[in-house]
Amino acid sequence: GQNIDQPTEMTATEGAIVQINCTYQTSGFNGLFWYQQHAGEAPTFLSYNVLDGLEEKGRFSSFLSRSKGYSYLLLKELQMKDSASYLCAVRDTGGSGYSTLTFGKGTMLLVSP
Amino acid sequence: DTAVSQTPKYLVTQMGNDKSIKCEQNLGHDTMYWYKQDSKKFLKIMFSYNNKELIINETVPNRFSPKSPDKAHLNLHINSLELGDSAVYFCASSTGNMAGKNTIYFGEGSWLTVV
Numbered sequence: 354g355q356n357i358d359q360p361t362e363m364t365a366t367e368g369a370i371v372q373i374n375c376t377y378q379t380s381g382f383n384g385l386f387w388y389q390q391h392a393g394e395a396p397t398f399l400s401y402n403v404l405d406g407l408e409e410k411g412r413f414s415s416f417l418s419r420s421k422g423y424s425y426l427l428l429k430e431l432q433m434k435d436s437a438s439y440l441c442a443v444r445d446t447g448g449s450g451y452s453t454l455t456f457g458k459g460t461m462l463l464v465s466p
Numbered sequence: 467d468t469a470v471s472q473t474p475k476y477l478v479t480q481m482g483n484d485k486s487i488k489c490e491q492n493l494g495h496d497t498m499y500w501y502k503q504d505s506k507k508f509l510k511i512m513f514s515y516n517n518k519e520l521i522i523n524e525t526v527p528n529r530f531s532p533k534s535p536d537k538a539h540l541n542l543h544i545n546s547l548e549l550g551d552s553a554v555y556f557c558a559s560s561t562g563n564m565a566g567k568n569t570i571y572f573g574e575g576s577w578l579t580v581v
Contacts, residue, residue: 398571
């Protein structure tokens with residue numbers, strides 16, 4: 354099975370930087386993803402890590418440490434539109450050979466003026 | 467234009483009824499999924515099909531029966547609806563083995579309310 358933990362809620366101010374942490378335990382790790390989900394909408398893909406280190410994509414960066422089972426999503430220059438739920442998801446290749454994506458419970462980020 | 471589309475978007479129905487949600491993808495993917503997101507926003511996989519074959523079934527009650535007539539469609543039929551079935555149901559698709567950066571793409575969700 355898998356266990357994915359991330360904080361339930363975070364708040365930050367417009368223009369600031371926020372880091373959302375995620376820890377996981379899995380047996381067949383095959384990649385870590387971050388998704389963004391605005392209220393009433395579908396989750397949308399943000400970032401992907403499979404090797405240790407930092408992946409940067411504009412205002413968003415994601416970091417992975419496989420040995421620690423740890424990832425974070427870093428959001429810079431926060432904007433009001435960044436208020437959303439951020440979902441950490443681990444891809445795992447099971448015995449069947451097929452990969453599945455398991456989601457954490459999401460971190461609700463509220464950006465205030 | 468829509469990559470993963472599902473209907474209906476909103477569904478309000480009474481306990482005990484049977485209902486279906488349809489899903490279609492035009493991405494050329496061969497794997498499709500149903501996820502359930504409950505009131506606490508926890509997104510959990512229910513089923514996965516690869517080329518019309520069931521490959522994942524996550525201990526979902528027998529009242530839920532997925533059907534995949536072809537690899538571009540995956541429908542979800544729910545019998546004898548219960549209050550606890552109220553949730554958002556997301557259809558999704560991916561390439562066969564989600565290798566590398568390939569990930570899953572979600573439909574817009576179907577909001578099911580059982581009263």
